[in-house]
Amino acid sequence: MNKKLFLIIIICVLTTQLQAQSSNIDTVAISILDNMSVMIGEMTSCSVTVNANYDVHNQELGLIKRSNESQVYLEGPDKLLIRSEGDKGSRAFYYNGKTLIYYSPDKNQFAQIETLPTIVSMIDTVSKTYGIDFPAADFLYPTFVDDILADTKNLVYLGITKVDGKECFHIAGTTEDKTFQFWISNDAYSLPVKVVIVYTKKELDPQYEAVLSDWKINPVFPDALFEFKAPPKVKKIKFVPVSKK
Amino acid sequence: MIVPYKIKFSVVIYILLIAAVNIPQTIFAQRFSHPSMGGGGGGMSHSAPAMSRPQSSPSFNRPVAQPQPQSRSINGGSQNFGNHNFNRNTTVNVAPRPVAPHPIAPNPTTVRPIENTTANMHRNNNVRENVNVYHPGNVQYHPYSYHPYHPYHWGPSWHPVGFFAASLAANAFFFSLANQQYYYDDGVYYQPATGGYNVVSAPIGAIVSSLPDGYETVQVGDNYFYYYGGTFYIGVDQGYQVVVAPIGAIVTDIPDGATQQDINGESYLVYNNTYYEPVSQNGEDAYEVVQVN
Numbered sequence: 001m002n003k004k005l006f007l008i009i010i011i012c013v014l015t016t017q018l019q020a021q022s023s024n025i026d027t028v029a030i031s032i033l034d035n036m037s038v039m040i041g042e043m044t045s046c047s048v049t050v051n052a053n054y055d056v057h058n059q060e061l062g063l064i065k066r067s068n069e070s071q072v073y074l075e076g077p078d079k080l081l082i083r084s085e086g087d088k089g090s091r092a093f094y095y096n097g098k099t100l101i102y103y104s105p106d107k108n109q110f111a112q113i114e115t116l117p118t119i120v121s122m123i124d125t126v127s128k129t130y131g132i133d134f135p136a137a138d139f140l141y142p143t144f145v146d147d148i149l150a151d152t153k154n155l156v157y158l159g160i161t162k163v164d165g166k167e168c169f170h171i172a173g174t175t176e177d178k179t180f181q182f183w184i185s186n187d188a189y190s191l192p193v194k195v196v197i198v199y200t201k202k203e204l205d206p207q208y209e210a211v212l213s214d215w216k217i218n219p220v221f222p223d224a225l226f227e228f229k230a231p232p233k234v235k236k237i238k239f240v241p242v243s244k245k
Numbered sequence: 246m247i248v249p250y251k252i253k254f255s256v257v258i259y260i261l262l263i264a265a266v267n268i269p270q271t272i273f274a275q276r277f278s279h280p281s282m283g284g285g286g287g288g289m290s291h292s293a294p295a296m297s298r299p300q301s302s303p304s305f306n307r308p309v310a311q312p313q314p315q316s317r318s319i320n321g322g323s324q325n326f327g328n329h330n331f332n333r334n335t336t337v338n339v340a341p342r343p344v345a346p347h348p349i350a351p352n353p354t355t356v357r358p359i360e361n362t363t364a365n366m367h368r369n370n371n372v373r374e375n376v377n378v379y380h381p382g383n384v385q386y387h388p389y390s391y392h393p394y395h396p397y398h399w400g401p402s403w404h405p406v407g408f409f410a411a412s413l414a415a416n417a418f419f420f421s422l423a424n425q426q427y428y429y430d431d432g433v434y435y436q437p438a439t440g441g442y443n444v445v446s447a448p449i450g451a452i453v454s455s456l457p458d459g460y461e462t463v464q465v466g467d468n469y470f471y472y473y474g475g476t477f478y479i480g481v482d483q484g485y486q487v488v489v490a491p492i493g494a495i496v497t498d499i500p501d502g503a504t505q506q507d508i509n510g511e512s513y514l515v516y517n518n519t520y521y522e523p524v525s526q527n528g529e530d531a532y533e534v535v536q537v538n
Contacts, residue, residue: 027416028417041321042318075319118320148277195276
């Protein structure tokens, strides 16, 4: 009798574990994200404003909210300009398919590295090597939806809501270490409008939130926009790989 | 512990140098892992190293991303549309696709006229005479056999064209086709309207992943179609694609909303611009899709 009871308990525990490991993937959510990914993949150029707020942990004060606003310009396959203003001052990134240049107008410093020939490969490599991330760059990855599904335990379509008066599809999901929400515009373009991420494995659950606005699709940019012109007396510094820190 | 002055000084200088050359890392945010790129994705803290990606990520039904030929796209084009691997322990909110026998593209073949009267034309819109009605030549011929029209409903989730719904089910599938927005739920197609959604005819060419229970498999010659809610489909890799009603298809149920039209003195049903001739098949009331000119 004790053996039978023990076996039943084991089966119940295993079943519970299996259920806990299973996930809920909503194909409506996938469809919306697929549409967005197709739209982004068909752009030959774009610009967008990214207003980001993110929590930084302070030992005495807990979570401090920081913010910055970035103007992002992209021209496929190999040009990028990001100009950012925020709590940490002004900064810019210039990429022309050969080099990536970081420039700080506040300090009149710049750093330069040779890098890969496409926007996404450059972003991915620079992120891995130097720990530098780019605003809302996740949406740019051509495999964005597959990448989300690789980690996601749950992905749910919550319905239609509004962000700054704009009607959006609202999607939420969870992974092992975070929860996330996307708002994708409910219009012909299906572009990302807002993203919120909560890091559930970090102390005090810090958040990241970004609103993407003023999308411009396939504008014509002059090549000079993506070329850095060193101002007088600018000081050259170095990118430092994260592994050396 | 007493630290020698030289070591203290060196440490201070080292820290200052690091500060001088250290590019701020967390001004921007790349928040998700991208195993398809071989790694990447960062965290929020200044000290977060680039995380290596486990190689045990689920495989996908597509080749590993290869260097793309020179493309003007900002990212080389989406590489995951409609091709997702669900070979994990997941609950996917999609009905399983039934086993489809011989999914073949429709190709209505040669037709032969069987009726061609010269009776006088009436002005009544529901009465047509001197009209040719065509049946395909490669299927069994079913003579006209009148039986009254009983509008059919495919269950509580199904609604006829023109029905207004204030809201949709949470799992309604959204798609765009020819710059039109649609929602699909349980065999019914909706478009946004003021205050809700209107049921519309299924757009030709739309592809849905599944059909609800209760669909019919319809054979026309050597070809197979699927019929549900007044809409005909063929089987495709991604699911089921809406097609024009194939001439010669025999179905048993016509949706609510069909109109009756007298053609050459016989009563036909018209639904979604498709003509249905009342026939008898194996002793049962049925309707055959015919072409009327």
